[in-house]
Amino acid sequence: MELDKIIETDLKMGSANQEVFADTLESLAVIDKSIIVVTSDSRGSGKLVPFGQKFPEQIVEVGIAEQNLVGVAAGLASAGKKTFAISPACFLTARALEQIKNDVAYSDNPVKLVGISAGVSYGALGTTHHSLHDFAVLRAINNIIIVVPADNFETEQAVLLAAKLDQPIYLRFGKKLMPFLSEENQEFEFGKGRIVREGNDLTIIANGETVYPAWQAAKALEEKHDVAAKVVSMHTIKPLDTALLDELAAEGKPIITVEEHMVNGGLGEACASYLFQKGARNRFHIIGIPDEYTVTGSQGEIFKHYGISRDGILAKAEALLK
Amino acid sequence: MTDKDLKLKSVFLRKNLLKYIYKAKAGHTGGSLSCVDILNVLYNRVLNVKPNDFKNPDRDRYIQSKGHCVEALFVTLADRGFFPESDLETLCQYRSHYIGHPTKKVNGVEQNTGALGHGLPICVGEAIAAKLDKKTHRIFTLLGDGELPEGSNWEAFLSASHYKLDNLYAILDNNKQQITGSNQEVMNTDSLRDKLEAFGWSVREVDGHNLAELEEALNTGPFEVGKPNFIIAHTIKGKGISYMERVLKWHHGVPSPEQYDLALSELDAAEALI
Numbered sequence: 001m002e003l004d005k006i007i008e009t010d011l012k013m014g015s016a017n018q019e020v021f022a023d024t025l026e027s028l029a030v031i032d033k034s035i036i037v038v039t040s041d042s043r044g045s046g047k048l049v050p051f052g053q054k055f056p057e058q059i060v061e062v063g064i065a066e067q068n069l070v071g072v073a074a075g076l077a078s079a080g081k082k083t084f085a086i087s088p089a090c091f092l093t094a095r096a097l098e099q100i101k102n103d104v105a106y107s108d109n110p111v112k113l114v115g116i117s118a119g120v121s122y123g124a125l126g127t128t129h130h131s132l133h134d135f136a137v138l139r140a141i142n143n144i145i146i147v148v149p150a151d152n153f154e155t156e157q158a159v160l161l162a163a164k165l166d167q168p169i170y171l172r173f174g175k176k177l178m179p180f181l182s183e184e185n186q187e188f189e190f191g192k193g194r195i196v197r198e199g200n201d202l203t204i205i206a207n208g209e210t211v212y213p214a215w216q217a218a219k220a221l222e223e224k225h226d227v228a229a230k231v232v233s234m235h236t237i238k239p240l241d242t243a244l245l246d247e248l249a250a251e252g253k254p255i256i257t258v259e260e261h262m263v264n265g266g267l268g269e270a271c272a273s274y275l276f277q278k279g280a281r282n283r284f285h286i287i288g289i290p291d292e293y294t295v296t297g298s299q300g301e302i303f304k305h306y307g308i309s310r311d312g313i314l315a316k317a318e319a320l321l322k
Numbered sequence: 323m324t325d326k327d328l329k330l331k332s333v334f335l336r337k338n339l340l341k342y343i344y345k346a347k348a349g350h351t352g353g354s355l356s357c358v359d360i361l362n363v364l365y366n367r368v369l370n371v372k373p374n375d376f377k378n379p380d381r382d383r384y385i386q387s388k389g390h391c392v393e394a395l396f397v398t399l400a401d402r403g404f405f406p407e408s409d410l411e412t413l414c415q416y417r418s419h420y421i422g423h424p425t426k427k428v429n430g431v432e433q434n435t436g437a438l439g440h441g442l443p444i445c446v447g448e449a450i451a452a453k454l455d456k457k458t459h460r461i462f463t464l465l466g467d468g469e470l471p472e473g474s475n476w477e478a479f480l481s482a483s484h485y486k487l488d489n490l491y492a493i494l495d496n497n498k499q500q501i502t503g504s505n506q507e508v509m510n511t512d513s514l515r516d517k518l519e520a521f522g523w524s525v526r527e528v529d530g531h532n533l534a535e536l537e538e539a540l541n542t543g544p545f546e547v548g549k550p551n552f553i554i555a556h557t558i559k560g561k562g563i564s565y566m567e568r569v570l571k572w573h574h575g576v577p578s579p580e581q582y583d584l585a586l587s588e589l590d591a592a593e594a595l596i
Contacts, residue, residue, distance in 0.1 A: 036451075036454075057454065060450055060485075062477070062481050063477075063480070063481070063484075065477035065480070065481070067439075067443065067473065067474040067477055068443045068446070068474060068477035068478055068480075068481055070443075071440060071442075071443020071444050071446070071447065071474060071478065072443050072444070072446050072447035072450065072478075072481065073447060074433075074443075074444050074447060075443065075444040075445060075446060075447020075448040075449070075450070075451065076447040076448075076450060076451050077447070078432070078433065078444065078447070078448060079379075079447065079448050079451030079452065079455075080379065080451070081451055081454075083447075098437055098440075099440065099443070099474070102434060102435075102436070102437050102440055103433070103440055103443070103444055106434045107426060107433045107434040108426070109433075
């Protein structure tokens with residue numbers, strides 16, 4: 001499908017973030033034998049087949065049993081293993097939610113939960129395989145960092161940092177090939193939004209695979225209207241970069257948020273909750289999946305249907321700037 | 323500690339758990355009384371754990387999956403010196419760490435439990451880690467029979483035998499009752515031994531109030547090399563207090579002053595016979 005393809009040519013193309021995740025983990029596992037990967041028949045989709053072949057002592061397979069996946073991971077982490085628990089995001093954060101809440105977050109076992117093929121990556125496989133609830137449910141649980149890297153650079157940095165982290169974290173990856181979004185800004189830390197395009201007329205806050213269409217929309221705004229839009233990869237939803245939001249509130253310019261998630265309880269609502277309790281007066285709009293039976297189609301078609309696209313974001317920006 | 327002292331300890335722990343349930347006006351009385359002998363044997367004869375060095379990586383692990391019977395655990399830990407018994411005066415009070423389920427805020431508690439079907443999967447992770455690191459410590463969990471229908475237990479049963487975790491010991495407090503009625507009425511798990519053996523576990527059955535039998539089972543092992551160990555401890559809900567034994571309402575009943583006095587006098591009489 002043309003819609004699923006990267007059409008810009010001025011950004012360097014990379015790999016799917018979940019492939020970079022697997023490669024990074026492999027590079028870590030060579031030197032750190034305390035790294036353990038737990039999978040639920042998910043090593044194929046998680047690109048971890050080579051990992052399993054190279055490090056058979058560092059992979060624990062639990063079969064298709066997500067509750068056990070997270071419980072076992074909690075036990076391994078409690079015993080001092082740097083434990084990455086990998087499963088499609090839809091199953092990991094719904095089927096095993098109670099294990100995430102109690103065994104990981106509440107018991108403070110520093111498991112790195114990795115949701116792969118997230119959002120609507122599975123496209124036409126439908127709602128059973130979509131994870132459009134994970135930000136909302138995990139935001140409502142104390143003691144878990146939520147990170148959604150946008151490009152390969154952020155993914156690699158996030159995995160390296162997560163390996164060192166002594167706290168529960170959820171990493172969410174998609175399977176679409178991603179371009180490198182910024183060569184200038186090569187800074188990454190959890191809880192600090194990464195500005196991948198500068199601008200002072202409007203801000204687009206996005207995360208994960210929606211940062212790229214946000215970037216495209218910003219480019220179109222410049223070419224079409226001479227409007228300079230700032231694009232923020234808000235890769236960490238929790239803790240949110242409130243210092244950056246304070247700056248945006250002070251600027252007072254329109255803000256659009258974009259996410260591959262239900263509008264309910266997601267990135268946009270997290271930003272809105274902070275901004276408007278602080279008295280911000282910015283015009284504000286959330287682009288995401290509305291509370292309805294999700295349209296069927298490929299990821300690209302679903303994105304386009306709900307305006308998670310260059311043209312959708314552009315149209316919303318034009319409306320807000322009027 | 324002599325065998326006689328161990329028996330006296332069981333009576334003491336029963337008195338204490340009733341005391342704090344009575345004071346807090348809350349607690350899972352029947353289930354605490356059914357599992358307290360198991361805890362007594364674990365903490366006084368089996369587990370290699372030290373109050374002043376609890377985080378030692380080579381310690382045995384005990385994770386109480388049936389977290390609601392926390393009163394039995396708390397009085398046992400206090401008696402072993404993990405914290406001053408006077409801390410239990412705050413049981414279930416505002417801002418106390420001594421709440422109605424185990425939490426790691428309390429010295430001696432491995433994991434925050436309470437939601438059922440969670441203890442065993444965590445133990446599987448601990449047991450795999452111990453095997454990977456070639457450690458010899460053992461991993462124990464206490465399951466309630468009412469939590470057996472939780473699917474996560476059966477996921478864990480599969481993985482424990484798949485990974486040949488003979489360093490793992492699951493103890494079932496088989497008091498045969500749960501909040502709504504008997505296990506058989508609520509959700510029948512009969513032929514449990516056959517089920518577990520079919521899942522690849524090595525199973526033993528003991529009288530869960532016979533301290534010597536418990537000790538023998540818990541200190542033997544693995545029962546079979548390469549198989550996880552399951553101990554069905556046949557117990558009586560409300561054990562030791564005549565009017566509580568096998569009476570459903572004592573699942574989480576709190577005694578009246580008269581009932582409390584009667585319970586203590588029964589325990590005094592039991593003590594005198596030891």
